[in-house]
Amino acid sequence: MPAPRAAARLTSGQLVFGKPEEAKGGRSLLWSCDSGRCVGVPMKAVNGSVKLNGAAVAGVRQVHAPPQPTSSMDDDGGAFRLGKFVEGRLVYRQQFVIRSYEIGPDRTATMETIMNLLQETALNHVMCSGLAGDGFGATRQMTLRKLIWVVTRINIQVDKYSRWGDVVEIDTWVASSGKNGMRRDWIIRDRNTKNMIARATSNWVMMNRETRKLSKIPEEVRQEVLPFYLDRSIIAADASGGGGSKIEKLTDSTAEHIRSGLAPRWSDMDVNQHVNNVKYIGWILESVPLDVLEDYHLTSITLDYRRECRQSQLLESLTSMTSSAASEPPLPASSRCSSDLQSTHLIRQQDDRAEIVRARAEWSCKGQEGRSSSPGMKL
Incomplete structure (x- = not known):
């Protein structure tokens, strides 16, 4: 035979x-x-x-295997494209260079850049594990059953934004979340110092790609991913700005700023035929006051995804800003910041006002660099 x-x-x-x-x-x-x-x-x-x-x-x-290698995998840049497994194949690690088109007006990586790198690392984790089917991060058994992963919540906390040319190292791993969910965590480090500069956690569930209805995790899929589960949390469930606390819904009366007429483009769609989860960051920022964007760093954001968004839907972005309860040491007189800020956001359909994403964010004055609660933390 x-x-x-x-x-x-x-x-x-x-x-x-x-x-x-x-x-x-x-x-x-x-x-x-x-x-x-x-x-x-x-x-x-x-x-x-x-x-x-x-x-x-x-x-x-x-099982399915990762793509066959090419000669380019053996050169010095191979690690940046493929990554590797550490801790007995439970943690996947990959490195990235921050490109010129991934930085914003502050010459640092944007929150969208961070989310894109997290997503890329997660997808490469699935591919290199040998489980990948033909879907967007779906396993072979998921592909056979027409299932896809959809994110329900993600929280990102940033201590320091990388600059153009910096190299970051991202670790990711997965664990179970309740009976029918999966949690994925990430750590981002500066490659040179090995200091942790950001962390993130997320929750995922399964959806049938044809009916668009949520699905339980089939036992065959559970057995595929079970060997890769690592019971380790990088952000506690009740941590400030993250975790499982409810995000209040904004309305026309409670929102301070509303931006209408936001139209998803073809390039905003992913292979699962809905708007990529990273795109909502840009729409959220559309209704944030310009002086906040100029004077503050976005240090933490939690997105609670409520439903899918398709290209044909016009959207509205709502924002409400509040000052933190207590400002820490006084700021220089030249600074326009009075205290740290918190904000609540909503992305909704413009025609029927159906909720798509709720979000909560924390902002730190740009004159307060180095005053984060955990700067330079090594892990």
Whole structure:
């Protein structure tokens, strides 16, 4: 019987192999990408048994494998594109350079940039784990059942924004969340200092991509992802600005600023045929006063996603700003900031005012750099 023409993982969990390919001398090679670098492993089939490097392997089960490597994976930039597993394959780590088009007027990375990097790391985590189907971060069993992941809440806390040319290192891992959800956490560090500069946590549920209805996690999917669960939280559920506390709904009477006529573009849509969750940050900021954007850093934001948004829907952005209860040490007289700020936001459909996203944010005066509660924290 010929060797399987699908991917296989050893029961020890040490190697993930892709589709065999022919090598010189008539050998077949399987590619191992377990350590973040990819190498070819000779294999052959003898009387139905798979042999790797001449040794028989028992108990092989089929899974999907990451894409076959190219020569570019072995150069110095390979780590920036692929990342690697640490802590026994429970944590996925990837590095990114902050590009010129990812910075804002302050010459630092924007909150949208941070969210995009978090999303990219999460998707690469799924791909390199060998579980990826043909969906947007979906596993093979999810793809077979027409299921996709949708985010219900995300909280990001930033101690320091990176600048153009800085290199950041992002760790991510997953855990269960209730009976039918998954939690994904991230840590962002400065690669040079290893100081933690941001952290994030999120909750995800499954949706049928055709009916657009939420779904329970099938047992087959649960068994796929269970070996990757790590029971570790980077942000406590009751932490300030994050966690599970309810975000109050804004109305026309409670909102101080309303921006109407926001139109999703084709480029705002993702492969799951709805607006990418990162795009809402820009619409939220559309109704934030300009002097706040000029004088304050956005240090924390929680987004509570209520429903999908399609391209045909016009949106409204509502914002209400409040001052923090107590300002810390007095600010310089030249500063226009009087205290830190908190804000509440709502993105809704313009025609029927149906809620799409609620959000809560915290803002720190730009004259208060270095006064964060956990600057330069190492983890």
